[in-house]
Amino acid sequence: MHTETLVQSMLVPLFLILLSTVDDTLLQSVSQVGGVCKLTTESSLRRCKTPDGKICSGRGKCDCGICICEARDPGKFYGPRCECHDWVCAAHNGQPCNDRGYCDCGICECDEGWFGDACQFQEECNLPSKKSKELCKNPQGVVCSNRGTCHCGSCMCENEDNRGLVTGRFCECDDSDCLDEDTGEVCGGHGQCYCGNCYCAAGWHGDKCEFQCDISPWESKRRCTSPDGKICSNRGSCVCGECNCYDVDPSGDWGDIHGDTCECDERNCHATYDRYTDDFCSGNGQCNCGRCDCKEGWAGKKCEHPVSCSLSLESSVKKCRGKSNLPCFGRGQCQCGQCTCFPPGDSRVHGKNCECDDRQCEGIGGEVCGGHGYCSCGRCICEKGWFGKLCQFPRSCDMSDTESKELCETSDGVICSGKGSCHCGKCICSPQDWWVSGEYCECDDRECDKHDGLTCTGNGLCNCGNCECWDGWTGNACEIWMGTEY
Template sequence: MHTEALVQSILVPLFLILLTTVEDTLLQSVSQVGGVCKFSSESSLRRCRTPDGKICSGRGKCDCGVCICEATDPGKFYGPRCDCHDWVCSTYNGTTCNDRGYCDCGMCECDEGWFGDACQFQEECNLPSKKSKALCKNPEGVVCSNRGTCHCGSCMCNNKDNRGLVTGRFCECDDSECLDEDTGEVCGGHGQCYCGNCYCAPGWHGDKCEFQCDISPWESKRRCKAPDGKICSNRGTCVCGECNCHDVDPSGDWGDIHGDTCECDERTCHQTYDRYTDSYCTGHGQCNCGTCDCKEGWAGKKCEHPLSCSLSLESSMKKCQGTSNLPCFGRGQCQCGQCACYPPGDSRVTGKNCECDDRQCENISGEICGGYGYCSCGHCICEDGWFGKLCQFPRSCDLSEVQSKELCETSDGVMCSGKGSCHCGQCICRPQDWWVSGEYCECDDRECDKHDGLICTGNGLCNCGNCECWDGWMGNACEIWVGAEY
C-alpha cells in the first residue's frame, strides 16, 4: 500500500503537469492560424486576466490568450493564469503535505488514510485515548490550548469563520496577525502564514508580503549579504535588496543596529545593565560600529580600565575572571581587578567574581527550586524525595512502566526524542547535552540568542530556543534593561 501511494504521489503530479502542457499547446494551436493570432488584443488579454485584473497574475506574459509563466526558484508558478505554486502546500517541518500527498495548485490531495489541509490527520486511530490526549497537551499541559479538539494525538483547531486562522501543533498560533489591514487577505494573498508570521512567495516581501520587488530573490539576498556571509548580519530583514535593521531601542530613537547590512551593533559598547544612561564605552570613549575608541587614559573592550590603575589590563581581567572564560562571569564590570556585580542592588548575584547567580534556581514563573529545595550559589539543593536541576522530579512514582513510557513518547513514537530517559511520565534530558530541553527533549537551546558571550545575556532563561527574560529586561537576548533607574 505504501509503495502504491508513493508511486501515485510521483505519477499524478507528473500527469497533471503533462496535461497542463498539452492543454496549453492545444489552446495555442487553435487560437493561431498560420502563426498569426486569430484573437484580438483585447480578447487575448481577457483570456489571460485574473479576477483581480492582473495579466497572468503578474507572473508571466500573455501570448494569444495563453499565459507563458516565468520560471522562478524554488519551484515555479504554473496554471492557466500562472496562479499556482506548490509553496502553499509546504508545512512547518519543511515537507509538502507532510509527505502524505501531493500539491495540486495550492491544495493538498492526500494519500489514502489521511485527511486535513496538510494531510496531518489519520482517519483510523490505534492510539489509546489517554496517550492521544497526552500528545495534544501544550507545554502548559492544556489540551490543544483550549482552542481545538484532539484526534489521534493531533489537534484539530477550532475555526468557526472557516478561514483557518487558529493553527499550530497545539492550536497555539493566531494567524489573524497575518491579515492585511487593507485587503483582509492572509499575507496579502502573496504568502503563507506560519504561527502569525508571513512567509512570502518569490518576489514578494514585507511583514504582510505587501511589497513586490523588481529584482530576483537571489539578487535581493546578494545585496543584503554582510561581509560575514549572513543576510543582514542576522540582525535585520532583507526587503528588495535593502536591510531593515531590527531596532532594539524601545524608546524609538536611533537604533543600536545600523549599517547597509546591519553590520554595526553598538550594543557591544553598552554597559548592558544601564540602558538609558550615557554608558557607551563606560562614558570614556566613542562607539564606532560596535567597537570602542577609548579616550586618553582609558583602555579595555568598553574603556572600563583606567591606565592609572596599578594593574595592567591583562592582570586586572585575570583577577576578575576566576574560573570563567568571561570577566566577572559576564555578570558584572571589572574595575582595576575587582568585580562590580550587576544589576546593582540585586542580592541574587554575588561572589568575588560574581560567580553566584541565584536567579538560575528560578523557573519561568519565578519559583525557587520548584518549591522543593533551596538555592546555594545558583544551584538547587533538593529536599528528600525530589531531584533535578530545579527539583522538578519526584523520586517516587505511582505509574506503571508502560504508563510512564506512553507519556514520554513523541507523536512519532520516539521516547523523549531519543535525547533523554523517561521517569514517571516525564522526560529527563541528557545532562551532558546541556542544550537539550523541552517536555519531550525536543528543543535545542543553542538557538537562544547570545549577547556578550552569554545565552540570554544571563538575564533570563532559555525556553525551547527562545529567551524568557526576567523582570526589568527585554530584547531577543534579554540584553536591554528597562526597569527602574539605579
C-alpha cells in the same frame, strides 16, 4: 451504454485539452522568427493571461506570448502562466505536506492512506480515543481550540464557505484577518496567509499586500543588499528597496540597529558588563556604526582599558577571566585586572572573578536549596536525607513503586517522557542531557535565549524553554538591567 457515454464524456474534454496544449506549443514555436516577435502585442498578452485576467499570474513578464517567471527565494514560480509555486504548500508539524506526500503546484499530493490539505490525517487510526484527544489539545488544554474536531490526534478545522480560513495545528489561526476589506481576496491576491499574517509576493507590501512598489523586485533587492551581500544585513526586512531594521527593544534604547542596509549594530559597542547600564563603549568613548572611538586615556575594543594601567589589555583580561571564557564570568566589570561584580549591592554575586553566583541556588519561587540545604558559591549543600541540584528530592518515601510511577506518568502513559527516572513520585531528568527539565522531563531548556553565550544571561532561570528573570532584569534572555544605576 452508460459506460460508453461516460468514457466519451471524459475523452472529449481530455482531447480538447491536449489539442489546446499542442496548439499553444506550435504557436509558440512559430511566434518568433530570427529573434523577432511575429505576434501583435494584444495576441502576445492574450496567451500570457490567466482566466482571472492577470498577466503571468502577476509573477512574471510576457515575452512574445511566453511567460518569463520571476525567480525569488525560497523557490521559484513556474508553469505556462507562472501559476505554480511549491514552497507554499500546507504544512503540518513544521513539515510541508506532513512529510506524507509531495508538493505539486502549491497543492499536496498525499501518500496512500493519508489525506487533508497538508496530508495530516490518516485514513485508518490506531490511536486510543484518550491519546488522540490529548494530541488535539492546544496549550490551554482546549481540544482544537473549539473550532474543529479531532481525528486520530489531528484537528480537522471548521471550513465555512469552503474557504478554509480556520487553520493551524490546533485550529488556532484565523486567516480571515488576511482578507482585503475591499476585494475580499486573501492578501489582496498578492501574497499568502499564514496564521492570520500576510506574506507578500515580490513587489507588494502592506498588512494585506495592498501596496505595490514603484520599482522592480530585483532593484528593490539590490538597494537592500548590504556590503557583505546579505539582505538588510540579516537585521531587518526589505520593503520596496528600503530596509526596516529590527531592534532588540522597540523603544530604541537598547541595541539600536540602523544604516541604509542595517549594517550598523550598536550592540557591538556594549561590553559584557554594559548590559547593566545604557552606557556605550564602557562610558569611555563614542559608538560609531558599531565601532568604539575611545576618549583620550582609554583603549580596547570597548574602551574598557585605562591607558594608565600598568597591565596590558590582554594581561588585564586574563587576570579577570579565571577559569571562564568571559572576563569576570560575565557578571562584572574588568578594569586593570580587577573585577567589580554586578549588579551593585547584590551580595549573592561574589568572588575574585565574580565566579560565585548564589542566585543559582534559588528555585523559581526564590526558595534557597528547596529549604533543605544551604548555598556555597552557587551550589547547594543538601541536608541529610535530601539530594538534587536544589535539594528537591527526598532519599526515601512512604509509597510503593507502583504509586510512585503513577505520579510520574504523562497522559500517554510514558514515565517521565522517556527522558528520566521516577523517584518518590517525582521525575529525575537525565543528567547526561542537561537541557531536559520540567515536572515530567517534557521541557527543552536549549530553547531558552542566550546573551553573551550565557543561558538567560545568568540573570534568571530557564523554565521549560522560557527565561524567568530575577528582580531587576528583563528581556527575552534577561539581558536588560532595569534596576538602580550603579
